[in-house]
Structures are given as C-alpha cells and as structure tokens.
Amino acid sequence: MFTQIALGTMEQGLMYAIMVLGVYLTFRILDYADLSVDGSFTLGAATATSLIVGGTDPWIATGMAFIAGTLAGLFTGILHTKFKITPLLSGILTMTALYSINLRVMGRANISLLGSRTIFSDFAKLPFMEEYGVLVLSLGSVLLIGAVIYFFLQTELGLALRATGDNELMIRSLGVNTDLMKILGLGLSNGLVAFAGSYVAQKLEFADASMGIGMIIAGLASVIIGEVLVGTSSIGRAILAVICGAVLYRAIIAVVLQLGLEATDLKLITSFIVIIALVSPTLRKKIASWSGGISGKEAQ
Amino acid sequence: MLNVHEVLKTFNRGTVNEKIALNKVSLELLPNDFVTVIGSNGAGKSTLLNAIAGNFMVDSGEISIEGIPITRLPAHKRADLISRVFQDPLSGTAASMTIEENLIMAFRRGKGRRLRRAIGPKERDLFRIELEKLGLGLENRLTNKVSLLSGGQRQALTLLMATLQKPKLLLLDEHTAALDPKTAEKVLELTCGVTEQQQLTTLMITHNLDHALTFGNRTIMMHEGRVILDIKGIERNNMTISRLLEMFEKASGSHMNTDRMILA
Ligand SMILES: Nc1ncnc2c1ncn2[C@@H]1O[C@H](COP(=O)(O)OP(=O)(O)OP(=O)(O)O)[C@@H](O)[C@H]1O
Ligand SMILES: [Mg+2]
Numbered sequence: 425m426f427t428q429i430a431l432g433t434m435e436q437g438l439m440y441a442i443m444v445l446g447v448y449l450t451f452r453i454l455d456y457a458d459l460s461v462d463g464s465f466t467l468g469a470a471t472a473t474s475l476i477v478g479g480t481d482p483w484i485a486t487g488m489a490f491i492a493g494t495l496a497g498l499f500t501g502i503l504h505t506k507f508k509i510t511p512l513l514s515g516i517l518t519m520t521a522l523y524s525i526n527l528r529v530m531g532r533a534n535i536s537l538l539g540s541r542t543i544f545s546d547f548a549k550l551p552f553m554e555e556y557g558v559l560v561l562s563l564g565s566v567l568l569i570g571a572v573i574y575f576f577l578q579t580e581l582g583l584a585l586r587a588t589g590d591n592e593l594m595i596r597s598l599g600v601n602t603d604l605m606k607i608l609g610l611g612l613s614n615g616l617v618a619f620a621g622s623y624v625a626q627k628l629e630f631a632d633a634s635m636g637i638g639m640i641i642a643g644l645a646s647v648i649i650g651e652v653l654v655g656t657s658s659i660g661r662a663i664l665a666v667i668c669g670a671v672l673y674r675a676i677i678a679v680v681l682q683l684g685l686e687a688t689d690l691k692l693i694t695s696f697i698v699i700i701a702l703v704s705p706t707l708r709k710k711i712a713s714w715s716g717g718i719s720g721k722e723a724q
Numbered sequence: 725m726l727n728v729h730e731v732l733k734t735f736n737r738g739t740v741n742e743k744i745a746l747n748k749v750s751l752e753l754l755p756n757d758f759v760t761v762i763g764s765n766g767a768g769k770s771t772l773l774n775a776i777a778g779n780f781m782v783d784s785g786e787i788s789i790e791g792i793p794i795t796r797l798p799a800h801k802r803a804d805l806i807s808r809v810f811q812d813p814l815s816g817t818a819a820s821m822t823i824e825e826n827l828i829m830a831f832r833r834g835k836g837r838r839l840r841r842a843i844g845p846k847e848r849d850l851f852r853i854e855l856e857k858l859g860l861g862l863e864n865r866l867t868n869k870v871s872l873l874s875g876g877q878r879q880a881l882t883l884l885m886a887t888l889q890k891p892k893l894l895l896l897d898e899h900t901a902a903l904d905p906k907t908a909e910k911v912l913e914l915t916c917g918v919t920e921q922q923q924l925t926t927l928m929i930t931h932n933l934d935h936a937l938t939f940g941n942r943t944i945m946m947h948e949g950r951v952i953l954d955i956k957g958i959e960r961n962n963m964t965i966s967r968l969l970e971m972f973e974k975a976s977g978s979h980m981n982t983d984r985m986i987l988a
Contacts, residue, residue: 575841576839578841578842578843579837579838579839579840579841579842580828580832580837580838580839580840580842581837581838581839582842583821583825583828583829583837583842584829584837586818586820586821586825587818587821587829590818590819590820590821591815591817591818591819593779593810593815594815594816594817594818595818595829596799596800596803597777597799597800597803597806597807597808598803598807598829598830598832598833598834598885599800599801599803599804599832599833599834599835600800600803600829600837601798601800602800
C-alpha cells in the first residue's frame with residue numbers, strides 16, 4: 425500500500441517536473457509570470473488523447489502535444505512583444521482562449537484512453553519494464569530534458585535568453601532582439617508544459633478540459649520549494665532544484681491527502697505555499713528592521 | 725564619422741507634460757574624436773546618447789555612422805556599431821550571470837547568437853588576459869557571478885565589455901558618477917587607456933568640468949536640447965572652468981544649474 429502510493433507519487437512528480445522545467449524557463453530565466461501554462465497543460469493532454477483515440481501513434485501524438493503547446497506559447501509571446509500587452513494579461517488571454525480551443529480539440533469535456541495504446545503501455549512491453557516502466561520512462565524523460573536545458577542555457581542563444589530575463593536593456597545594446605528571445609522562451613516553456621500534460625493524461629488514461637486549472641501555481645510552488653531546499657548557485661543546481669521541487673511538491677500533496685484532507689482543498693494549500701514563499705523575504709526584511717538590523721536602504 | 729543632423733525628440737507629445745528634449749540638435753564627430761559633453765540637468769545629454777543608441781525613435785532628423793544611416797534601426801541592429809557604458813553600474817552587466825558569461829555576450833556584440841557552446845578554453849584565455857589589464861584581480865574570478873562584484877569592479881567590467889569588440893562609437897553616460905572618487909579615477913584612467921589604444925571615437929557625458937576639459941580633444945555644452953558651445957583646439961587648451969561657466973551664461977542667457985556639477 426505505502427510503496428504503491430510512494431511509487432505513484434514519484435511517477436507523477438517526475439511527469440510534473442517536465443512542466444515545472446517549463447515554468448522555470450519563464451518564471452526564473454525570463455522573469456516572466458506566464459499564466460498560459462494552465463491552458464497549455466490541458467492543450468497537451470487534449471491534443472495527445474484525441475490523436476491517440478483517432479488512431480495516431482502515441483509517440484507521435486506526444487510530440488504533437490509539444491508542438492501545440494509551443495504554438496500557444498508563441499501566441500502569448502507575440503501578444504506581449506508585438507502588441508505590448510502586459511505579461512499577465514497576455515497569459516490570461518491565451519489561457520482563456522485555450523479553454524475553448526481545448527474543448528474543440530477534444531470535441532467534448534473529457535476523453536478516456538482506457539484500452540488504448542499509450543507511450544506507457546508501449547514502454548511496459550520492453551523487458552523488465554512491466555512494473556517500473558512508468559517510473560523509468562518519466563525519469564528518463566526528465567533527465568534528458570533537464571540535460572538539454574542545461575546545455576542549451578550555456579549556448580550563445582541560451583546566454584542571450586538568460587540575459588533577456590536579467591538585464592534586457594544591456595543585452596539589447598549588445599545586439600540581441602529581446603522580443604524574439606521572449607517569444608522563443610515562451611514557446612519552449614509552453615511546449616514542455618503541454619508535453620507534460622500529454623504524459624499525465626496517458627498515465628491517467630484520461631483527459632479533462634479543466635485538468636490544467638491551478639497548474640501555474642503548482643509550478644511556482646514546486647520551483648520555490650526546490651530552490652529553498654536545493655539552492656540555485658549554478659544553472660545545473662537550479663535545474664536539479666526544479667526537478668526535486670516538483671517531486672517534493674507531489675509528495676507534500678500525497679501526505680496531505682493521506683492526512684485526510686479533501687482533494688478539493690489542494691489548490692488552497694498550494695496557494696498558501698506560494699503565498700508564504702512570496703511573503704517571506706518581505707517578512708524577513710520587516711523583522712530585521714524592527715530589530716534594528718540592516719534594511720534594504722541602509723545596505724546601499 | 726558620426727553625423728547627427730537636426731534631430732528632434734519630444735517626450736509626451738500632445739500632453740501637458742510635453743517636453744522637447746532634443747531641439748533640432750546637430751553634431752558631427754571626426755574619427756578618433758573624444759568629445760566630452762556637459763550641460764545642466766535636463767539639457768538633453770542622455771537623450772542625445774539614447775537617440776544615437778536607438779533606445780527610441782526620433783521624431784525627425786537623421787543619424788548616420790560612417791555614412792551608414794541608422795535613424796530607423798532598432799537598438800539591437802546598431803549594436804555592431806555602437807557600444808555604451810551607463811551611469812548605473814548595475815545596468816551594464818547581467819548580475820545573475822558569471823563574469824565570463826557577461827564577457828562572451830559582449831564579445832559577440834552585434835553578431836548572431838548560435839546554438840553552440842558559448843565559452844571555450846580559447847575565449848577563457850582571452851578574457852584572462854583582458855581582465856588582467858584592469859588590475860582588479862578579476863582574472864581569477866571568471867566563474868563568479870557579477871552580483872558579487874563592487875560597483876567599481878562592475879563598471880570596469882562594463883567598460884571592458886564595451887571595448888572587447890572594438891566599436892565604431894563608444895558612448896559613456898556619466899559612467900563614473902556613481903563611483904567613489906578613487907574608483908572613478910581608476911575607471912577614467914582605464915577609459916583613456918582603451919580609447920587611445922583602440923583609437924576609439926567617443927562621446928562622454930560628465931558632470932565634472934575639470935574632467936570635461938582635461939579628457940578628450942573637444943568639449944560640447946548642451947542646453948535645452950541644443951548644442952550651445954563647441955570648444956576645441958587652442959581655444960580648448962586655454963580654457964578654464966570659470967571662463968567656461970562665463971561662456972555658458974552668455975550663450976544660454978541663464979545661470980548654469982551647478983548643483984550636480986563638480987567644478988574642480
Ligand atoms: N523617457 C522620458 N520620458 C519623458 N521625459 C523624458 C524622458 N527622458 C528624458 N526626458 C526629459 O527630457 C529632458 C532631457 O533629459 P536628459 O535625461 O536627456 O537630460 P540630461 O542632460 O541627461 O540631464 P542629467 O544631467 O540630469 O542627466 C528632461 O527634461 C527629461 O525630464
Ligand atoms: Mg543624463
């Protein structure tokens with residue numbers, strides 16, 4: 425019983441880690457709070473499941489989910505950079521539009537994959553993969569994607585992307601089209617989020633039009649948990665932190681559920697985690713200034 | 725070399741806050757000119773540099789460098805011609821990235837960014853040699869994050885970044901104003917060294933009238949969006965600060981706002 429839950433949590437955590445890596449790209453690397461995530465997670469699930477039900481090979485369907493998510497991210501990026509809509513509003517617009525699009529893609533409010541081929545059912549047919557196939561495939565995917573992001577962020581293009589989030593004026597004066605960088609980052613991020621959505625849906629053998637609600641906050645919570653516990657001293661460490669954070673977040677959720685809380689209370693708890701994390705630096709500063717410590721201004 | 729022709733820039737046009745920041749300003753720089761720019765607060769000095777760098781589009785007028793018209797190019801497309809150092813030491817570097825990462829981004833100023841590993845041993849060697857010239861010990865700290873550096877170190881690094889890939893035009897906007905006097909002298913010394921060695925064409929805004937007259941080969945004074953004085957050659961060699969202030973009053977019909985000026 426316990427190992428079952430632990431295994432399930434681990435599997436889920438690793439799948440969600442793919443999504444959190446996407447959130448990390450926008451939230452931390454680009455310094456852009458992108459709310460499209462809620463919609464693109466579902467978009468990935470919807471794209472993959474409806475293609476699979478229609479007879480497409482599940483591996484191709486999973487790839488298509490990535491592409492669909494990327495397109496959604498590009499759309500958000502164009503809204504923000506070309507039409508000067510604020511980051512928050514651009515994301516909300518995409519998310520809202522995606523709600524209808526996802527319903528169109530699925531043709532109804534939910535799709536069941538029971539009995540269909542999925543990447544997991546295929547993978548389970550490999551030798552020794554019957555029991556731990558989902559875990560191995562998820563872990564392998566996360567590690568591969570983490571490594572690709574790690575190397576990408578140290579290429580010339582990757583440095584330009586990071587600098588766009590750090591000091592836009594400076595990197596533009598060095599000849600980088602920062603609008604393009606933001607569009608690229610948002611595309612990549614939402615592609616990963618949708619990719620994760622397709623994994624989760626295939627594992628659950630189910631897609632639902634509302635399965636992405638609250639995903640961005642869950643992503644932020646995971647990033648923050650990982651950063652606090654693992655640290656961010658280098659890019660490699662930050663990526664590892666994100667992956668660990670995602671798994672830990674799922675573990676916290678599992679424990680909370682075991683303690684008897686309703687699944688419907690999860691979003692409240694998640695919001696609380698993020699609020700505490702966001703408020704704590706301010707809190708710390710306040711406490712410091714009360715006790716006569718160094719406040720931000722004096723430190724200059 | 726640089727040709728600014730009757731450039732007009734109005735901020736908040738059509739509102740009560742309308743402000744003509746550049747009033748048909750014209751300026752021509754010869755190759756290797758090192759021009760210091762002075763003027764009271766709000767004279768339009770920074771706006772002139774921003775217009776040249778392409779931070780915004782000007783309302784009218786033309787700007788060209790070596791005959792290449794750049795008036796309508798966005799900032800990132802002028803980067804192969806122009807590099808700059810800002811007043812705020814925080815604004816010229818990416819704090820969360822390492823010294824070598826900042827340097828490689830500057831090394832590729834104005835060039836395409838490709839999907840290949842940015843830094844190799846060859847670049848590292850080059851950076852070590854260049855950093856050693858700053859004399860700040862940064863050559864041993866290539867993988868330190870820039871946020872760990874002091875303001876002066878960051879500004880010296882920014883200056884190196886601006887000149888690592890020789891620009892056609894170097895723009896300096898009070899780049900020593902936020903530093904303590906000793907560090908400011910050091911950064912100025914580095915500035916002179918590199919401009920001389922690379923024979924750069926330079927525009928340097930300063931609030932230090934002494935620096936304005938001792939550095940470079942030409943001094944211009946701005947007032948209300950125009951160049952009102954242009955001093956060079958023998959006239960400049962014989963110029964004193966008090967005579968400069970006198971000339972300013974005559975040319976502008978007002979007192980120089982000297983609260984931020986450093987007179988000696
Ligand atoms: N982005 C902007 N929006 C509105 N007004 C601006 C903007 N930038 C500059 N101005 C105005 O244009 C005028 C010229 O400003 P500028 O910054 O060029 O002055 P400056 O000569 O650099 O002064 P300082 O010595 O204080 O740096 C000022 O009146 C300023 O308020
Ligand atoms: Mg200024």
